Amino acid sequence: MSEIPVASDASADHRKIITKPVMAWAAWDWGSAAINAVMTTFVFTVYLTSDLFGNKDANSVVLGNALAIAGLAIALLAPITGLRSDAGGRRRFWLGVNTVIVAGLTAACFFVFPEPRFLILGVSLIALASVFSEFATVNYNAMLPQISTPATIGKVSGFGWGMGYLGGILALAIVLFTLVTPLFDWAGASETNALNLRLVAVFSALWFLGFGLPVLFAVPEIPGPSSGARFSILQSYAELWRRVVALARTDRHTVFFLLASAVFRDGLAAVFTFGGIIAAGTFGFPLQQVIIFAIAGNVVAALGAMLGGLLDDKIGPKRVIIGSLIGLLIAGMGVFLSPDASGFWLFGLMLCLFVGPAQSSSRAFLARLAPQGQEGELFGLYATTGRAVSFLAPALFAAAIALAAPHVAEAQRYGILGILVVLLLGLLLLIPVRGPRVGAHRNPSQNNA
Structure with missing residues (x-):
């Protein structure tokens, strides 16, 4: 069933969307993109897996196993971290603590010297x-209802996603042209002991910390429980299980959405x-062209996220x-059927255009469903369900290639x-999941049963 549009308050419709709290909140996404784009995608993990x-x-294999263990830890712990921050009235506090920890761990990568004995550390x-x-x-996403109104939640979510894409592009460009392939000579660009690549970690940590701190001053802390109740770790798991069972009984469509969104x-x-693997392996892009496509794709995805937020x-x-998702299926088939690089550019950028809105609206969908005071818990489940099926696309990508390999010359395309x-x-x-009403947040008494 589709959403039921409802009239929203006129004053909310005309209220300024890009407020100081929204800008500070989106700046965190801008800063965290340095961790995602620079450290885990294009630069530092490539350094770790090099010869x-x-x-x-x-x-x-070592890196994959480490990330798999990390994924398991997230699946087990993310829901109770959200639950405990909601129950304790400490959402902003834990966002700050975790931001500083991530920045510290990232900066420590500077000490990963290019020797095999440092691999495990890295x-x-x-x-x-x-x-x-x-x-x-988890805590960052849970802030979305705090800094938006029922009439602007989609736009604000899209703005945050767009800022994340753009921040990653700028951070990646700075790293590439000052440290990896510098446009000018300076001491930090030295390749001795991989100094330039180790400084990438310091840059990423400072970038994240600098842009991640404003939200801690601009967005107020949520109120603590009036009863003063606190959960121990074991009590948190018991309480989480009780709430998941209750959610499955009274709010089936939220559970269905968590499952559906985990897959897509x-x-x-x-x-x-x-995308980069297919660009290089199937369509013959050199590394420089892959990076150029990645930057262009992130620009298009950012625009798509912001336009999707308006819709x-x-x-x-x-x-x-x-x-x-329909647009992604059409564009994906276009990539599959493309005979040359020009087709990949066209349909590949179309893929990027539709990725942003799907990601942004998925977050906005859940934020509209979350009862007040339980946003952290629900976004913890959102993180866990996503991790629970994170093997699916890589497994089917590999399986499709393996099935095609005995029969065709360019099997990678079939991935x-x-x-x-x-x-x-x-x-x-x-499709069968009932959507939230447009222009209204949920409250604890509402359900989709």
Whole structure:
């Protein structure tokens, strides 16, 4: 069932959207993009898996195992971190603590020298940073209803996603042109002991910390419980289980959305994860062109996220997500059928255009469903369900290639079909989910039963 538009307050419709709290909140996304784009995607993990640390394949296995363990830790711990921050009235506090921890772990990567004995240190720091980054993101996402109104929540979510994309582009460009492939000579660009690559970690930490702190001063802390109740770790798990069971009984559509979004978000992540691999392996892009495409793709995704946010508040997040997933399926088939690089540029950028709105509206969808005071808990579940199926797109990508390899010369192209299967499955799971009313937040007494 689709959303039911309702009239929103006229004053809210004309209220300024980009307020100081919204700018401070979006600045955190801008800053965290240095961790995602620079440290874990394009630069530092590439450094860790290079032959500087020994066999490249073995290094990749070590990194993959470390990140898998980190993912398990997130799946087990993210929901109770959100629950405890909600119950304790300490959402902003824990956002700040986790932000500082991530920055510290990232800066410590400076001490990962290019020798095999430092590999374990490097992957451990990256894995730990990913865990605490996810904890911070749970509290960050839970702030969305605090800094938006029922009439602007989609626009604000889209603005945050767009700022994240743009921040990653700028951070990546600075790193590339000052440290990795410097445009001018300076001491920090020295390749001796991989100084330039180790300074990437220091830059990323300072970038994240500098842009991540304003939200701690601009957005107020949530009120603590009137009863003064606190949960121990074991009590938190028991309380979480009780609430999940109650949610499944009284609010089935929220549970259905968590499951559907977990699947299609895995497909969305795969678009970026494997986009560069397909560009290089299937369409013959050199590394420089892959990076140029990545920057262009992030610009397009940022514009898509912001435009999707405008539509979100008018027609509702479910319609935006469905439209985006259909667009992704069409663009993905275009990439699969493209005979040359020009086709990849066209349909690849179309993929990026639809990824942003789907990600932004997914967050706005859940924020509209979350009862007041339980946002952190629900976004913790959002993180956990996403991690629970994070193997799906990579597995189908690999399986599609393996099935095609005996029969065709360019089997990697068929991995695209594996990603499209995940997106299609997510779309089919989402269609029967009842969407939230446009222009209204949920309250504790509402349900979708």
